[in-house]
Amino acid sequence: MAPLRGAKRRKRQAERAMPVAAQAMPAPAGGDWWDGFARRLAAGQFSKDCQNFESVFKMSKKTFDYLCSLISGDFTRKTQSFRNFRFGDKAILGVEDQVAVALLRLTTGESLLSIGNRFGMNHSAISNITWKFIEALEERAASHLKWPTPEEMATIKAKFEKIQGLPNCCGAIDTTHILMCSSAQPNSNVWLDGENRNSMVLQAIVDADMRFRDVVSGWPGSLNDSCILRTSGFYRLCEKGARLDGQMELPGEPGGSVVREYILGDASYPLLPWLMTPYQENGLSPAKGEFNKRHAATIMVVQGALANLKERWQVLKGELWRPDKHRLPRIIYVCCLLTNIMIDFEDAARGGMPPSHNHDDGYRQQFSDVADVGAAAQRDLLCQYMSRIGSSLPA
Structure with missing residues (x-):
């Protein structure tokens, strides 16, 4: 031609x-x-x-x-x-x-x-x-974003326990929406989330230093937090005991008071043996109310990590103009990698906790009513333990 x-x-x-x-x-x-x-x-x-x-x-x-x-x-x-x-x-x-x-x-x-x-x-x-x-x-740079080794996990647990006293805690999980301009492509409605915005969801698990340890992205905003969790490789590994399978006997508790390794999530997630969520019933007892307070203070690490991610890598903030939906998950992943590299290098420019932890402005809290019976018993055990040692914990 x-x-x-x-x-x-x-x-x-x-x-x-x-x-x-x-x-x-x-x-x-x-x-x-x-x-x-x-x-x-x-x-x-x-x-x-x-x-x-x-x-x-x-x-x-x-x-x-x-x-x-x-x-x-x-x-x-x-x-x-x-x-x-x-x-x-x-x-x-x-x-x-x-x-x-x-x-x-x-x-x-x-x-x-x-x-x-x-x-x-x-x-x-x-x-x-x-x-x-x-x-x-x-x-x-893939080595900068990986699940902790047993030695690293011991340090992570100690750091989480130092925050609000929760023992055997291995991480915190949350999701955030990456906004995209509307598209005339087929099946574009699947990207419409609960707030009628086009978005892609990032699910992240972080440690006490706000380092990303497991990330999943690429799912459309129409899926809720619980659904995205259940479709993830992390969920499958935990369900078959390949992750978060370690146990710990609570000090000072009656014999047999053992808790499994777990991560923390907000009310949008199901209560599972390896995923502790807050109590949701009305009229909470003082002990349960205190557990929720300690729980909320601890999961601020993942909220802060996601807020920092969007603030530092502005390509993920605001509406992306018709992004390539196959490339965007890889861009998100690399932004998480870069964040971890800065943490690993103790980069002073990284800063600490952001002034605001609101990484999903305009989105309402999701709720899940799924609760595993064994997980409920473990949460009660943690609640009793936290209530007993509460006076010695940071306010």
């Missing part, structure tokens, strides 16, 4: 229309990579403060350098793919440049077109770079 008439002329006009600031910013010979990149950011009016690395990327230079070293082999082999994608200084993108562009896409949530305009690059270049970064991290 012959090229469209006028295509070359339009291409030359587009090149002449490249932002002047982007064309005029050569990288300094030698010198630090960040110096040159900060000048490009300033020239493209990307940020009011482009001199501070952490304010731009929301991570330390140490973490950034680790990401570059982690995936440098993949990006070096694929450099040829980007020979036509250049900054205004006409330099082929190095590993640092590509990682920086991908991180800016994830941290700012700006459109591909908007970021491309700031650097004098077309939006397809930004998309390709970001996707190569995501693919590389999926392959190279």
Whole structure:
């Protein structure tokens, strides 16, 4: 097929229309990579403060350098793919440049077109770079998001018990909605959630340090929390005893007072032997009310983790413009991976608990009335134990 008439002329006009600031910013010979990149950011009016690395990327230079070293082999082999994608200084993108562009896409949530305009690059270049970064991290950084080893789990239990005294607790679970603009695609109604918004759900289990330990995404917003849990691999592993099967004898309790390992979830989840939820009946006794209070204070770790996830990786906040529903789960997963890497590196830019734990603004609390008989007995045992030692716990 012959090229469209006028295509070359339009291409030359587009090149002449490249932002002047982007064309005029050569990288300094030698010198630090960040110096040159900060000048490009300033020239493209990307940020009011482009001199501070952490304010731009929301991570330390140490973490950034680790990401570059982690995936440098993949990006070096694929450099040829980007020979036509250049900054205004006409330099082929190095590993640092590509990682920086991908991180800016994830941290700012700006459109591909908007970021491309700031650097004098077309939006397809930004998309390709970001996707190569995501693919590389999926392959190279998977070890940063995994279920704890027995040694790690012992530490996690101790940290959870230190929060509000709950013994043998191994994690906390919750879900959050990633909003998407409406789509005219077939079966698009399946993505409509209970608040009549198009969304994809992320289910996450975190430890006491707000590190993601198990994540499931890709399910449409029309499914409730309980349904998503039951379709997950984590649920199947727990049901057959491959996870959360350890037991602990409660100190100071009558003989045989043993509790199984468990995670905590809110009222939207079923009460299961390995999943402790709060009491929901009316007229709670003081002991049950105190258990609910301690329970709610402990699961703040997962609420905080999800709030931080959306705040740090703005690509997950707000409505995504007709995202690829096959790629979005992988983007969500990589944002969780990046969060864990920052925790593992004790990155000071990570911060602690967010001022607000509301990661699903506008969504009403879901409720499940499913309760396993054995699980109810274990929760009562925990409630009695917490009531007995309550005076020695943090308020």
